[in-house]
Amino acid sequence: MTKSGLIEEVARRTPHISKKDTEVVVNTIFDSMIEALRQGERIEIRGFGSFQVKLREAREGRNPKTGEPVHISAKRTPFFKVGKELKEMVDSSEGTASSSDAPEKASA
Amino acid sequence: MTKAEIVEQIYERVGFSKKEAAELVEKVFEIIKQTLAEGEKVKISGFGNFVVREKNARKGRNPQTGEEILLEARRVLTFKPSLVLKNILNGAEHPGAESGRSAP
Numbered sequence: 001m002t003k004s005g006l007i008e009e010v011a012r013r014t015p016h017i018s019k020k021d022t023e024v025v026v027n028t029i030f031d032s033m034i035e036a037l038r039q040g041e042r043i044e045i046r047g048f049g050s051f052q053v054k055l056r057e058a059r060e061g062r063n064p065k066t067g068e069p070v071h072i073s074a075k076r077t078p079f080f081k082v083g084k085e086l087k088e089m090v091d092s093s094e095g096t097a098s099s100s101d102a103p104e105k106a107s108a
Numbered sequence: 109m110t111k112a113e114i115v116e117q118i119y120e121r122v123g124f125s126k127k128e129a130a131e132l133v134e135k136v137f138e139i140i141k142q143t144l145a146e147g148e149k150v151k152i153s154g155f156g157n158f159v160v161r162e163k164n165a166r167k168g169r170n171p172q173t174g175e176e177i178l179l180e181a182r183r184v185l186t187f188k189p190s191l192v193l194k195n196i197l198n199g200a201e202h203p204g205a206e207s208g209r210s211a212p
Contacts, residue, residue, distance in 0.1 A: 001140075001148055001150045001151070006139060006140065006150070010135050010139060013135055013139070014131070021124075022132070024122055025122060025136075028118050028121050029117075030154065033109065034155065034193060037196075037197060043109040043110075044109070044110055046110070048137050053197055075197075076197040076198055078156070082184075082185045086141050086144065087185065089141060090145055090160055091182050091184070
């Protein structure tokens, strides 16, 4: 499901609200979450999970192709921790999930 | 930030009543949860992808006692933040997805 699929589904379940308005609301939800994270704020959605920004220290890495050492600057990375309810929902589900043996990776 | 604060943002920015905003926010997270529970991934452009992964059964160890235990096959949810979000968090002015990973 993509964001537009999500908007469609929300619109389908709320027939009294126009699809245009639904789209604005969905965008506002994610925009306000991004803004909170940008300010370093933690987000907690009960029953869903929490998002937090952590600082990754600068380190010396290596170009995996050439073996050449490269400097990797410190950066802020968002982390998601799944909530208990959603964790249990996902684990007890019957659907077909993508297998860990075949992770989707963009080919270089 | 909590769900109530997201509702507040919608009330302020979009002008929905708090009741309507709350209903919509509930629906959005409910749909995402149901979709993931069905094993389907949810991709939010500009934010990130939520993906359900199958983990095979494996032997583990209780880190406290060193005792060997069997971890059963299970499903876990992973979140991969979008490059746009990662760039925003690192102060990008124009956080386009095209800007490379090795940006300063």
